[in-house]
Amino acid sequence: MILDSKIPPGSIEKKWTDHKFNLKLVSPANKRKHKVIVVGTGLAGASASASLAELGYNVHTFTFHDSPRRAHSIAAQGGINAAKNYPNDGDSVHRLFYDTVKGGDFRAREANVHRLAEISVQIIDHCTAQGVPFAREYGGLLDNRSFGGAQVSRTFYSRGQTGQQLLLGAYQSMMRQVGAGQVKLHVRREFLDLVLVDGQARGIIARNLVTGALERHEADAVVLATGGYGRAFYLSTNAVGCNVTATWRAHKRGAFFANPCYTQIHPTCIPVSGDHQSKLTLMSESLRNDGRVWVPKNSGDKRPPAQIPESERFYFLEEKYPSFGNLVPRDVASRNAKTVCDQGLGVGASGLAVYLDFNDAIHRLGAGKIKEKYGNLFHMYAKITADNPYETPMRIYPAVHYTMGGLWVDYNLMSNVPGLHVLGEANFSDHGANRLGASALMQGLADGYFVIPQTLGHYLASTKMGKVTVDHAAFADAERGVKGQIDKLLSIKGKRPAMEFHRELGKVLWNDCGMARNESGLKHALEEIPKIRERFWKEVGVTGNGQDFNQAMEEAGRVADFLEFGELLVRDALTRRESCGGHFREEFQTPEGEARRDDENFSHVSAWEFKGVGQVSELHKEPLTFDNVHLTQRSYK
Amino acid sequence: MNLKLRIWRQKDAKSAGRFQEIEAKNIAADMSFLEMLDEVNNDLIRKGEEPFSFESDCREGICGTCSLVVNGLPHGPEKGTTVCQLFMRSFKDGQTISVEPWRARAFPVLRDLVTDRSGFDRIIAAGGFISVNTGGAPDANSLPVRKCDADAAMDAAACIGCGACVAACPNASAMLFVAAKVSHLGRLPQGQPERERRVLNMVAKMDEAGFGNCSNHYECEAACPKEISVEHIARMNRDYGCSSLLGSERESKDLGGG
Numbered sequence: 001m002i003l004d005s006k007i008p009p010g011s012i013e014k015k016w017t018d019h020k021f022n023l024k025l026v027s028p029a030n031k032r033k034h035k036v037i038v039v040g041t042g043l044a045g046a047s048a049s050a051s052l053a054e055l056g057y058n059v060h061t062f063t064f065h066d067s068p069r070r071a072h073s074i075a076a077q078g079g080i081n082a083a084k085n086y087p088n089d090g091d092s093v094h095r096l097f098y099d100t101v102k103g104g105d106f107r108a109r110e111a112n113v114h115r116l117a118e119i120s121v122q123i124i125d126h127c128t129a130q131g132v133p134f135a136r137e138y139g140g141l142l143d144n145r146s147f148g149g150a151q152v153s154r155t156f157y158s159r160g161q162t163g164q165q166l167l168l169g170a171y172q173s174m175m176r177q178v179g180a181g182q183v184k185l186h187v188r189r190e191f192l193d194l195v196l197v198d199g200q201a202r203g204i205i206a207r208n209l210v211t212g213a214l215e216r217h218e219a220d221a222v223v224l225a226t227g228g229y230g231r232a233f234y235l236s237t238n239a240v241g242c243n244v245t246a247t248w249r250a251h252k253r254g255a256f257f258a259n260p261c262y263t264q265i266h267p268t269c270i271p272v273s274g275d276h277q278s279k280l281t282l283m284s285e286s287l288r289n290d291g292r293v294w295v296p297k298n299s300g301d302k303r304p305p306a307q308i309p310e311s312e313r314f315y316f317l318e319e320k321y322p323s324f325g326n327l328v329p330r331d332v333a334s335r336n337a338k339t340v341c342d343q344g345l346g347v348g349a350s351g352l353a354v355y356l357d358f359n360d361a362i363h364r365l366g367a368g369k370i371k372e373k374y375g376n377l378f379h380m381y382a383k384i385t386a387d388n389p390y391e392t393p394m395r396i397y398p399a400v401h402y403t404m405g406g407l408w409v410d411y412n413l414m415s416n417v418p419g420l421h422v423l424g425e426a427n428f429s430d431h432g433a434n435r436l437g438a439s440a441l442m443q444g445l446a447d448g449y450f451v452i453p454q455t456l457g458h459y460l461a462s463t464k465m466g467k468v469t470v471d472h473a474a475f476a477d478a479e480r481g482v483k484g485q486i487d488k489l490l491s492i493k494g495k496r497p498a499m500e501f502h503r504e505l506g507k508v509l510w511n512d513c514g515m516a517r518n519e520s521g522l523k524h525a526l527e528e529i530p531k532i533r534e535r536f537w538k539e540v541g542v543t544g545n546g547q548d549f550n551q552a553m554e555e556a557g558r559v560a561d562f563l564e565f566g567e568l569l570v571r572d573a574l575t576r577r578e579s580c581g582g583h584f585r586e587e588f589q590t591p592e593g594e595a596r597r598d599d600e601n602f603s604h605v606s607a608w609e610f611k612g613v614g615q616v617s618e619l620h621k622e623p624l625t626f627d628n629v630h631l632t633q634r635s636y637k
Numbered sequence: 638m639n640l641k642l643r644i645w646r647q648k649d650a651k652s653a654g655r656f657q658e659i660e661a662k663n664i665a666a667d668m669s670f671l672e673m674l675d676e677v678n679n680d681l682i683r684k685g686e687e688p689f690s691f692e693s694d695c696r697e698g699i700c701g702t703c704s705l706v707v708n709g710l711p712h713g714p715e716k717g718t719t720v721c722q723l724f725m726r727s728f729k730d731g732q733t734i735s736v737e738p739w740r741a742r743a744f745p746v747l748r749d750l751v752t753d754r755s756g757f758d759r760i761i762a763a764g765g766f767i768s769v770n771t772g773g774a775p776d777a778n779s780l781p782v783r784k785c786d787a788d789a790a791m792d793a794a795a796c797i798g799c800g801a802c803v804a805a806c807p808n809a810s811a812m813l814f815v816a817a818k819v820s821h822l823g824r825l826p827q828g829q830p831e832r833e834r835r836v837l838n839m840v841a842k843m844d845e846a847g848f849g850n851c852s853n854h855y856e857c858e859a860a861c862p863k864e865i866s867v868e869h870i871a872r873m874n875r876d877y878g879c880s881s882l883l884g885s886e887r888e889s890k891d892l893g894g895g
Contacts, residue, residue, distance in 0.1 A: 051770075067755065067798065068758070069798055070695075070701065070702050074701075075699050125774040125777045126774045129769045129775070130766075130767050130769055131767045131790070133791040135791075136781075136787040137784065140782050140783055140784065141778045158791055158794075161795065172761060172765055173771075175758060176762065176766040187755065210747055239694040239700060240693060240695075276665060276668050276672050278675055279696045279697075281697050380698065384724070449771045450771070450772075495683050497683065499679060543682060543685065543686065543687040549751070
């Protein structure tokens with residue numbers, strides 16, 4: 001199958017503008033006749049719901065949370081990038097475009113990234129108009145800070161709660177449409193299958209999590225904005241409810257899964273403390289503006305950090321990468337932390353941590369200024385570790401954070417399944433093999449506010465579709481499949497909680513497909529995961545019944561999907577015989593230990609087609625071409 | 638450490654509830670409170686018993702999902718902390734800990750420790766927004782905002798919508814939640830055009846959703862994990878008073894044009 005990315009012709013600066021003009025429109029009177037389902041209410045889903053409803057579409061929005069405001073976008077801390085060039089430091093749309101393509105290690109689509117950079121400026125305007133309380137200077141204008149992978153300050157922020165404030169802006173806009181009757185909100189509903197009629201996405205099966213009832217919902221198009229799959233690793237910075245179920249089940253219905261091996265391991269997280277842990281906590285990348293990363297120069301140096309003199313400290317990022325220093329991109333910072341820990345220089349009880357030290361910044365700026373900038377993060381750190389980061393350096397270690405892979409989409413954000421559109425972290429689009437800090441919020445909102453309102457209309461206006469009701473056989477068929485799986489889970493009556501299998505899977509993925517991968521480890525994982533899956537289906541314990549509020553069953557269903565998905569993640573990593581961004585294959589590195597790409601053989605998107613559980617998926621390649629940036633070995637020295 | 642838990646069990650909103658006593662054994666001090674509950678639930682599953690339901694998501698104090706009354710206090714004994722950020726080092730070996738859901742007429746129990754807080758969403762849908770459609774916004778720096786106003790708006794906007802304020806209030810009032818949103822939007826120039834109708838509509842919806850009135854106990858501020866100040870309630874009352882007198886008049890004039 002040939003993957004048509006539908007990238008418009010013309011110069012990169014004009015593609016999106018020309019494309020918008022060439023897209024077909026749905027007239028205002030006809031928009032209300034189209035019903036659109038949006039699944040997920042994070043930045044992408046809420047902004048899409050609000051914007052589509054403002055245009056007049058009949059929007060039905062689903063979330064498995066009790067309220068749309070709970071979506072995990074809310075936890076994003078640091079900020080959102082935009083090429084506003086307010087600080088007059090040389091930023092431009094082209095520079096944001098270039099930094100993002102380079103930051104992604106030249107594995108993203110140029111046209112998508114350029115559109116993202118163009119739209120970034122509109123996002124800030126819109127969110128400000130919504131009342132998002134961005135940080136400001138005394139003169140009343142917006143403040144900026146720096147993030148990794150950039151030498152300009154283009155990150156807008158609301159203290160350490162930027163994701164929360166942007167999400168509340170999108171949520172409020174969506175709730176305004178709920179009040180106006182343009183959005184019908186379905187909370188506590190979990191998407192469990194996609195319904196295809198004549199090959200088009202025409203509805204979903206959702207489970208009412210309170211009553212247990214399976215519901216059929218029909219529509220003219222389905223939009224998935226259900227986030228990333230970082231929880232496949234069990235321990236991650238994701239919320240404990242984050243899951244792959246929606247995208248995985250859509251994949252099983254035919255949607256291609258692209259680049260699943262591109263996972264982002266975030267350098268600054270609170271280290272693992274024990275087996276009981278349910279999640280890891282991120283300390284925002286923005287801390288690297290003022291915090292200095294170091295380890296003792298001598299392995300086995302157990303002195304408290306304050307007693308280690310300057311001359312015996314190894315500021316490994318500053319020394320190795322003088323021009324970017326502590327603000328190198330995430331993949332580079334994470335790998336270097338792993339390297340020094342592997343050399344025995346790590347600190348803390350486990351030796352799997354490095355220091356993030358604010359002592360210099362506190363002396364330079366005063367503790368008050370540091371508190372103003374990062375107060376909530378310092379507070380959170382103190383709560384979790386019982387350490388005071390104003391007095392002693394933070395201890396940090398990389399953790400799974402974000403997933404660049406996701407369902408394959410074309411330039412219009414439509415998957416290879418007609419009518420199924422995928423937004424935000426759930427798609428694979430704009431970040432290539434590594435996402436730069438403060439770019440996830442930008443992408444989620446670009447997709448939801450500015451791209452899908454244009455492209456979905458084109459799909460509806462240019463596609464012939466018959467009337468479909470929920471009595472159609474395809475709905476009964478999909479519902480039967482969902483019910484079958486629920487009944488099966490309940491019938492096992494094993495004694496092991498689903499969480500145990502999830503932890504097992506997580507350990508395999510972290511050890512064999514984490515910050516560094518190699519062929520033998522990946523092959524080992526491919527042997528282990530099916531075994532865990534087999535045990536799961538024999539031994540998992542799910543109490544209660546399906547016609548009821550049943551959290552154990554919800555969790556078991558999500559773990560079952562991770563156990564299938566994990567195998568694809570590893571297979572993709574095994575197939576990609578190069579290192580790029582967040583995918584670091586030990587066999588492929590430069591003499592300095594940096595990622596070595598193979599542009600000749602791997603300058604493509606890997607899009608996988610489902611062939612059955614336990615079967616080897618079929619690989620389709622979308623070639624990537626670079627006409628506007630020069631392919632280079634990334635250097636942050 | 639070993640603990641004795643008293644967990645509230647309730648089948649649904651209509652059924653009566655009761656406490657179930659469960660032992661929690663070998664609990665590590667660096668576990669979070671919710672990780673301790675996870676382990677207790679896993680033990681129940683291993684015994685073939687039904688685990689109790691409780692909600693959480695981000696487990697870093699920002700999503701507002703977790704909602705437990707621990708020993709009579711919403712989110713437990715630590716000030717300015719959600720229950721997901723509460724760690725077992727705050728408890729002693731052998732201690733008895735009671736765990737209950739939010740208790741408020743407007744938050745009916747769905748199962749065990751899970752309540753329905755959709756009343757909050759209905760209040761936001763009634764007016765907790767600035768009506769601006771995607772696409773037409775002017776440049777973000779075209780309207781300067783005094784830093785003190787932006788900071789004050791951010792203080793109010795830090796609300797996570799967990800409902801601890803309602804659970805703590807003897808009247809189960811939602812005043813702090815509503816006031817925080819009224820203050821956030823009302824402190825910004827962008828929020829001025831709808832200032833009167835916003836507060837009137839949100840308060841009307843709050844009453845309709847079954848929340849009680851404020852009688853100045855300030856339990857809400859004490860329980861708030863984000864330490865949102867009751868000063869916002871005073872601001873809202875002023876806004877509400879002014880809007881009741883002036884707002885309805887302005888609104889009716891607004892409707893006059895062609």
